[in-house]
Amino acid sequence: MSTARAERLVNLVLALLSTRQYLTADRIRGIVPGYADASSDDAFSRMFERDKTELRELGIPLEIGRNSVFDTADGYRIARRDYELGEIELAPDEAAAVGLAVRLWDSPELTGQAQGALVKLRAAGVEVDHNAAPVVESRVRTEPAFSPLLAAVQARRPVRFDYRRAGSADRLTRTLEPWGVVSWRARWYVVGHDRDRGATRCFRLSRISGEVRPAGRPGEVERPDNVNLLEFVAGSSKSENSPVATARLWLADGRAAGIRRRARLTGRLTVDGVEGDLAEIELYYPESAADWIAGHGPDALVLEPEVLAKSVAERLTAVARQEARK
DSSP, rough: OOHHHHHHHHHHHHHHHHHSSSSSSSHHHHSSSSSTSSSSHHHHHHHHHHHHHHHTTOOOOEEEOOOSTOOOSSSSOOOHHHEEEEEOOOHHHHHHHHHHHHHHSHHHHHHHHHHHHHHHHTTTTOOOSSSSOSSSSHHHHHHTHHHHHHHHHTTTTTEEEEEEOOOOEEEEEEEEEEEEEEEEEEEEEEEEETTTTTEEEEEEEEEEEEEEEOOTTTOOOOTTOOOHHHHHHHHHHHHHHHEEEEEEEEEEETOOOHHHOOEEEEEEEETTTTTEEEEEEEEEEEHHHHHHHHHHHHEEEEEEHHHHHHHHHHHHHHHHHHHOOO
């Protein structure tokens, strides 16, 4: 599919999703970017028919109807109830993967075109649903160092950054030839050749402070063919870290899949009339466990240790207050 056609289809989907009205083919031709290039009515008709077929093959349902009995031509729209996915439960690491896909989709180029399409819709007098949720909404946040490091990996460019070692407040400057950015145990790491140590190393992104700065020209970095980044990070984590605490939790039946993958079930318990499992889980990163567990909402309840239970409760309370202010 050509870039121009892909952009036109994106504009068409945005237009049909963003209005409650049925849009006729003639109106779509006038307000959706990409159709103005048609040299004649027949050319537009063929183009529009191909695009409708393409959307249906992609599984995007088109509704056909008329806004009133006085309309003389059928119009088109996309009903959100048919287009949007139902509720899906994702573990934090799975949500992070979806968030990355959203970040790639939500590029400045596509964002600008999407906003341009909506502006043109409003200018043409089309009723745009302002209260509807965005077509794609990213709720995943990565570390500040993520984007510059990913860009450095893609450009094969060395970087320099300040890094805080585990258990220490000291910050050391590191110069790295980055090979890739990977996620392991709900944490992001960059792997590459550490010029200061002369060896392969991985660095946790949450411990990088300040800006990630270029330390060479694009194309300088050569990634070895036989290196497995995820295995390297996993091996480094196993050799340098061991569980520092054990937590006891209650997990609602059929919920909290992300925690269940790492937990050992020890019994049954009913909480406020809801059946669930007792589970134990070893904590490698207690400082981040509260965020991870709180991400499962009411489906996970910390029983021990008390300090972790309070930390999770504080995070959930903060979220509830923030939602109440909206």
